[in-house]
Amino acid sequence: MFSGPPGVGKTATAVSIARELFKDDWRENFTELNASDERGIDVVRTKIKNFAKTSPIGGANFKIIFLDEADALTSDAQSALRRTMEKYTSNCRFILSCNYSSKIIEPIQSRCAVYRFRHLADDSVGERCRHVAEKEGLTIADDGMDALKYVAQGDMRKAINALQAAALFDTTIHKDAIYRITATAHPEEIAELLKIALSGNFISARKKLDSLMLEKGLSGEDVVVQIYRAIFDMDVSGKKLVALMDMIGEVDFRLTEGANERIQLDALLAHFALAEEQ
Known part of the structure; x- marks a missing residue:
């Protein structure tokens, strides 16, 4: 079982x-x-069984079934999968891939060797992007590479997709193209937004937020995630940071529950502005 984040x-x-x-x-x-496409028990009863019950080809001792996003399978489908794994163990091996191993039922987990993958280091992302760029005849500027690492957050798939999209516009990749394509605000702009809010100037912070959301096409959740990443680089005291993080988490939860993103973001900025007085 391979467990870890995407990309x-x-x-x-x-x-x-x-x-x-x-x-x-x-x-x-x-x-x-891909279990996320077909989550039900039928995929186990038909596709998996049909492949598992046939003999290996070319003198191989067994075949391999790779079930991606296995944590998307329903509990009934996972139970059926466990029985299938036991029945065809003589000529078939299973590799399960999931984002969260906790969503896999215990009987399957106990039958697997679990390998946990972590986010890739920025240096690894940069090295692979340089390799791809060289093969494709592209040049990545230093600021473009920093932008790729920032938007990827250890996700190689996201980095390569952004690089591919940026290459459609120019063979030299700069940060502006990466941020525009991925609908991401420049980290410096988020830092400026936080500085304005933390200084107590709510109206100016709100205007800055307006320009970011309209010009960059950011969603409320995008803004919250970038604020979360930027807040640790700000000069904020321990207790104040704890209070701000608590509010960020609360707003993120409300947005997930379907609250109005504009009202929630304004409330978050207001909380930041009031933090200066506390």
Whole structure:
């Protein structure tokens, strides 16, 4: 079982294992299913069983079923999967990929060796992006690389997608293209927004927020996430930081529950402005 955030190489690792084990016959002895597309028990009863019950090809000792986003399967489907794993263990191996191993039922977890993947380091993201850019004849400016690392947050898939989209506009990748394509505000602009709010100037902070949301196309959740990332770089005392983090978490929860994002963001900025007086 591969457990970890998206874009860190879980699927690539599974494919690499299959290619190493089966060589030229890997496509015939390896199948990939995405549980988020078909969450019900039917995918276990039909697709998985049909592949599992056939013999390996090319002299291989077993075949591999890779079930991506296995944590999206319903409990009934996971129970059926457990029985299938036991029944076809002689000629089939299973690799499960999930974001949260806690969503996998215990009987399956106990039958798996769990490998936990973590977010990739910024240096690893940068190195791979440089490699892709070199192969594609692109040039990544230093500020463009910093922007790629910022928007990726350790997610290689997100970094490469942003690089690919930016390459449609210019062969030299700068930060403005990356932030515009990914609908992300410049970190400096978020820092400026926080400075204005923390100085107690609520009206100016609200105007700054307006310009960010309209010009950058940011959603309320995007703004909250970027504020969360930026607040730790601000000169804020311990107790005040705790209070601000509590409010950020509360607003994030309310937005998840469907609250009006404009009202919630204004309330968050007001809380920041009042923090100066406390």
